[in-house]
Amino acid sequence: xxxxxxxxxxxxxxxxxxxxxxxxxxxxxxxxxxxxxxxxxxxxxxxxxxxxxxxxxxxxxxxxxxxxxxxxxxxxxxxxxxxxxxxxxxxxxxxxxxxxxxxxxxxxxxxxxxxxxxxxxxxxxxxxxxxxxxxxxxxxxxxxxxxxxxxxxxxxxxxxxxxxxxxxxxxxxxxxxxxxxxxxxxxxxxxxxxxxxxxxxxxxxxxxxxxxxxx
Numbered sequence: 001x002x003x004x005x006x007x008x009x010x011x012x013x014x015x016x017x018x019x020x021x022x023x024x025x026x027x028x029x030x031x032x033x034x035x036x037x038x039x040x041x042x043x044x045x046x047x048x049x050x051x052x053x054x055x056x057x058x059x060x061x062x063x064x065x066x067x068x069x070x071x072x073x074x075x076x077x078x079x080x081x082x083x084x085x086x087x088x089x090x091x092x093x094x095x096x097x098x099x100x101x102x103x104x105x106x107x108x109x110x111x112x113x114x115x116x117x118x119x120x121x122x123x124x125x126x127x128x129x130x131x132x133x134x135x136x137x138x139x140x141x142x143x144x145x146x147x148x149x150x151x152x153x154x155x156x157x158x159x160x161x162x163x164x165x166x167x168x169x170x171x172x173x174x175x176x177x178x179x180x181x182x183x184x185x186x187x188x189x190x191x192x193x194x195x196x197x198x199x200x201x202x203x204x205x206x207x208x209x210x211x212x213x214x215x
Contacts, residue, residue, distance in 0.1 A: 040210060
């Protein structure tokens with residue numbers, strides 16, 4: 001993993017240096033106007049490591065902008081409402097957690113295809129920051145030696161049960177631009193923060209979504 005991020009960092013530095021040498025004001029695409037759109041998608045979110053846990057299906061809905069920078073390079077910031085959940089089971093209890101996050105993303109996209117028709121494949125690298133808004137966690141006691149055996153207890157995910165609100169990470173994606181209006185995206189994401197201070201679980205997941213550009 002460290003080697004991967006070293007290579008990724010080096011590639012980004014080379015790209016930034018190359019971009020800084022371009023006379024972007026003379027490139028016609030740099031004058032292209034912003035486009036704005038709405039997106040919706042489904043996610044499968046899970047924890048790494050996966051011991052005692054199972055992933056769950058979530059959703060994302062949000063707004064985005066897109067700016068053609070230069071040649072095949074595009075910048076796409078977005079803001080989304082992101083629902084994540086997972087379930088867990090051990091010898092003494094089982095539970096289910098859900099959380100709603102406000103998600104900020106800043107994608108660099110590389111589009112390959114016919115720009116005039118707006119058709120072609122795309123690759124993206126996306127740093128993201130998410131912040132937990134609200135959620136609910138429910139546990140059931142499975143300890144047969146306990147007086148509370150079978151008892152179900154509910155908590156506020158980010159307050160009473162102590163889940164970390166903040167997460168940062170990266171998304172790696174590919175997709176297809178159909179006609180300047182519709183885009184399909186498939187992403188794999190990995191978060192860096194622990195979901196709680198007292199364990200080493202981190203968020204992972206995949207997502208698939210559609211974006212419709214208004215202009």
